[in-house]
Amino acid sequence: MMVESASETIRSAPSGQNGVGSLSGQADGGGGGSSGGGAAGPATGGAGRDSAVGADSNGEMSPAELLHFQQQQALQVARQFLLQQASGLSSPGNNDSKQSASAVQVPVSVAMMSPQMLTPQQMQQILSPPQLQALLQQQQALMIQQLQEYYKKQQEQLHLQLLTQQQAGKQQPKEALGNKQLAFQQQLLQMQQLQQQHLLNLQRQGLVSLQPSQASGPLQTLPQAAVCPTDLPQLWKGEGAPGQPAEDSVKQEGLDLTGTATTATSFAAPPKVSPSHHTLPNGQPTVLTPRRDSSSHEETPGSHPLYGHGECKWPGCETLCEDLGQFIKHLNTEHALDDRSTAQCRVQMQVVQQLEIQLAKESERLQAMMTHLHMRPSEPKPFSQPLNPVPGSSSFSKVTVSAADSFPDGLAHPPTSAAAPVTPLRPPGLGSASLHSGGPARRRSSDKFCSPISSELAQNHEFYKNADVRPPFTYASLIRQAILETPDRQLTLNEIYNWFTRMFAYFRRNTATWKNAVRHNLSLHKCFVRVENVKGAVWTVDEREYQKRRPPKMTGSPTLVKNMISGLSYGTLNASYQAALAESSFPLLNSPGMLNPGSASSLLPLSHDDAGAPVEPLPSNGSSSPPRLSPPQYSHQVQVKEEPAEAEEDRRPGPPMGPPNPSTAGPPEDRDLEEELPGEELS
DNA sequence: CGTATAATAAACAGGA
DNA sequence: GTCCTGTTTATTATAC
Numbered sequence: 001m002m003v004e005s006a007s008e009t010i011r012s013a014p015s016g017q018n019g020v021g022s023l024s025g026q027a028d029g030g031g032g033g034s035s036g037g038g039a040a041g042p043a044t045g046g047a048g049r050d051s052a053v054g055a056d057s058n059g060e061m062s063p064a065e066l067l068h069f070q071q072q073q074a075l076q077v078a079r080q081f082l083l084q085q086a087s088g089l090s091s092p093g094n095n096d097s098k099q100s101a102s103a104v105q106v107p108v109s110v111a112m113m114s115p116q117m118l119t120p121q122q123m124q125q126i127l128s129p130p131q132l133q134a135l136l137q138q139q140q141a142l143m144i145q146q147l148q149e150y151y152k153k154q155q156e157q158l159h160l161q162l163l164t165q166q167q168a169g170k171q172q173p174k175e176a177l178g179n180k181q182l183a184f185q186q187q188l189l190q191m192q193q194l195q196q197q198h199l200l201n202l203q204r205q206g207l208v209s210l211q212p213s214q215a216s217g218p219l220q221t222l223p224q225a226a227v228c229p230t231d232l233p234q235l236w237k238g239e240g241a242p243g244q245p246a247e248d249s250v251k252q253e254g255l256d257l258t259g260t261a262t263t264a265t266s267f268a269a270p271p272k273v274s275p276s277h278h279t280l281p282n283g284q285p286t287v288l289t290p291r292r293d294s295s296s297h298e299e300t301p302g303s304h305p306l307y308g309h310g311e312c313k314w315p316g317c318e319t320l321c322e323d324l325g326q327f328i329k330h331l332n333t334e335h336a337l338d339d340r341s342t343a344q345c346r347v348q349m350q351v352v353q354q355l356e357i358q359l360a361k362e363s364e365r366l367q368a369m370m371t372h373l374h375m376r377p378s379e380p381k382p383f384s385q386p387l388n389p390v391p392g393s394s395s396f397s398k399v400t401v402s403a404a405d406s407f408p409d410g411l412a413h414p415p416t417s418a419a420a421p422v423t424p425l426r427p428p429g430l431g432s433a434s435l436h437s438g439g440p441a442r443r444r445s446s447d448k449f450c451s452p453i454s455s456e457l458a459q460n461h462e463f464y465k466n467a468d469v470r471p472p473f474t475y476a477s478l479i480r481q482a483i484l485e486t487p488d489r490q491l492t493l494n495e496i497y498n499w500f501t502r503m504f505a506y507f508r509r510n511t512a513t514w515k516n517a518v519r520h521n522l523s524l525h526k527c528f529v530r531v532e533n534v535k536g537a538v539w540t541v542d543e544r545e546y547q548k549r550r551p552p553k554m555t556g557s558p559t560l561v562k563n564m565i566s567g568l569s570y571g572t573l574n575a576s577y578q579a580a581l582a583e584s585s586f587p588l589l590n591s592p593g594m595l596n597p598g599s600a601s602s603l604l605p606l607s608h609d610d611a612g613a614p615v616e617p618l619p620s621n622g623s624s625s626p627p628r629l630s631p632p633q634y635s636h637q638v639q640v641k642e643e644p645a646e647a648e649e650d651r652r653p654g655p656p657m658g659p660p661n662p663s664t665a666g667p668p669e670d671r672d673l674e675e676e677l678p679g680e681e682l683s
Numbered sequence: 684c685g686t687a688t689a690a691t692a693a694a695c696a697g698g699a
Numbered sequence: 700g701t702c703c704t705g706t707t708t709a710t711t712a713t714a715c
Contacts, residue, residue: 474689493704513691520691523706530705537704 306331315344457481461503468505475514475521476546479528483541490531490538493519 306312307327312319314335321327335341456472457464464471471478482499483491491499497515500507507514522528527545531538 476689516692517690519703519705520707521689522704524689 304328304331306335315348457503464504464506465502466505468508470506471504475517476525476527479518479521479539480541480546483528483539488538490533490540492533492536492538493522496522496539 304324304327306314307321307324310320310322312321312327312330312334314331317334319330319334321330463469473481478500479496482496482503483489485499486495496518500514500518522530522539525545527542527548529540529542531540
């Protein structure tokens with residue numbers, strides 16, 4: 001005892017109390033602050049950037065400026081056009097839905113809230129490593145595709161125009177050609193410049209590695225441009241970021257426009273090239289710099305959309321600034337109106353647009369899902385409805401929705417704490433807990449997330465195993481998991497310890513305190529039943545108790561939940577609700593588990609089992625994944641041989657599981673859903 | 684602001 | 700006496 005406590009204190013003291021204190025402090029600040037500031041900040045920031053892209057505020061523009069402006073406009077239009085196309089294209093492409101749905105779409109949906117609303121870290125939190133990767137890849141692919149499309153189109157048009165022009169030229173007197181040619185040449189030039197500029201920008205951002213020679217050739221560069229927009233994070237990292245490996249592969253895909261290009265240059269053509277010239281949303285001369293500058297001053301004292309938690313929130317810039325003044329100074333010096341800044345703005349714009357499109361799509365899907373689910377008549381447990389979550393941010397996870405093992409709620413607190421120490425890897429949904437990889441973190445990561453533990457764990461099993469990241473689950477849920485993973489559903493304390501260390505790198509390194517916590521939890525929670533075994537004492541889980549205690553958490557966002565429920569029941573969703581849903585859905589989507597409840601169980605051995613708990617599978621899902629509960633599961637109840645008394649507790653829940661809902665008994669996903677049921681005891 | 688939950692810390696007891 | 704296991708109490712952070 002003495003020894004243990006001593007050792008514990010040694011480590012925990014620093015990391016524990018103090019560490020926690022400071023850490024949590026950061027987290028807090030970050031969380032709260034960012035959520036508030038983050039939401040508002042980015043939003044405004046976005047607006048600012050958006051408009052910024054426009055042009056110069058001054059009514060007067062020099063020819064050069066005008067040209068620049070025009071280019072911007074053209075680019076803007078082109079982008080919009082592309083985006084539209086993309087959306088159109090993607091939808092069909094998504095048809096392969098089922099397979100890619102969870103894998104790809106999910107990430108995308110997440111991406112929607114990215115840059116502006118989420119920091120890279122947040123995204124990492126929300127996404128599981130694989131998801132993150134998928135997201136990045138998708139982003140890349142999308143951008144590449146768009147760029148390619150765009151340039152291709154432009155090229156084609158030019159070519160066409162050239163041909164036309166050529167013909168016309170032959171039949172027309174040279175003078176006549178004069179103007180047209182001039183116009184066309186100008187346009188061509190403009191386009192080339194635009195492209196070059198774009199490439200340059202990309203290059204500056206480290207997105208594209210251009211060989212000087214290629215860069216020099218106007219149209220030749222196109223292929224490159226199409227090439228490699230890297231992942232968002234990279235984008236934001238700005239010039240500092242080294243080119244990505246992806247480039248190579250992409251380059252090969254470059255369009256072979258050279259031929260055309262060369263040809264094109266030599267001829268003149270009709271004026272209009274751009275596909276659409278409708279007025280641009282932000283065609284106005286509002287402007288970037290001025291805007292920015294002014295905004296910095298305008299912002300209510302003490303705040304600035306691009307400033308939060310002591311650091312600059314300019315994409316890719318996380319420079320620390322002690323105060324607003326310093327930040328403004330930094331903003332003006334580092335993010336003045338220059339190519340890089342404008343390029344970043346443009347990128348941001350593009351990102352936003354893409355996200356918007358995605359948002360629309362996802363919202364639609366969500367609605368369809370809800371509609372579909374709603375159709376299902378009985379919903380024994382409203383709460384367990386897969387849809388759950390809505391609570392804008394965090395709460396929903398609480399919804400016991402089993403299916404939804406959701407974790408991430410990270411949104412709630414946009415941890416602006418971008419600065420926060422980021423663990424190399426970030427599992428899906430961990431919350432802030434992960435922030436301090438070092439010491440014991442106090443953050444409760446929660447039960448909110450925990451329900452999904454099995455699926456989550458299953459999916460990121462390797463991750464937690466190797467990354468020194470605090471798992472986003474409560475001790476109770478982890479313990480339960482450990483126990484349930486066992487065939488016997490019982491473990492000795494030591495075995496539980498071993499499970500912890502085996503499954504989580506975090507518990508290998510961060511010793512001590514957690515053991516105490518484990519013991520504490522075992523004793524404290526009624527759901528853990530100690531049974532005397534021949535060999536000694538083992539711990540088992542009383543699902544019933546476990547489930548019992550969860551409800552409270554669900555309360556997460558009562559209102560939202562209620563709304564959701566009501567919404568479901570009524571079948572009608574009001575706008576706000578929908579919006580909320582859409583919003584919240586992202587995080588959920590992130591978790592594959594959610595999308596695929598059944599998968600969870602399959603992945604993790606444990607999930608199903610717990611049969612003890614009568615899980616009620618979702619109406620539809622249930623059938624698909626009848627838990628392969630093994631008969632024994634129940635036996636688990638407690639094979640604990642001796643100690644009837646205690647055992648009985650176990651059994652009660654177990655075998656009887658039947659009781660709650662025999663028919664539905666099979667808990668496909670996890671037992672999470674299971675009993676939540678009726679408020680039985682709760683209410 | 685009050686309440687509930689969870690994490691953390693630590694005191695303490697019983698048994699090997 | 701030491702260590703492990705369990706129980707219990709207190710404090711603090713968070714979320715609602």
